[in-house]
Amino acid sequence: MVSVSGCTNFTVSNCAFINAKHFILSIQASSKFWVKDNYFNCTELDGKVFTGAIMLFDNVARLVMVTS
Helix, strand or coil: CCCEECCEEEEEECCCCEEEEECCEEEEEEEEEEECCCHHHHHHCEEEEEECEEEECCCCCCEEEEEC
């Protein structure tokens, strides 16, 4: 649904990701980012329940997740 690559200083907040069939949020090669106060709802993918919501790879900073 959302793919971010090579970004710095950003926030993903107060979003509703509904009926996702692939990755929901992919963050690659980014730094200084926050993911907070979001709603994730996954559906089935090829007959299997899809459980991955956030995919992180090649990031150079730590992820801060705040859940409510």
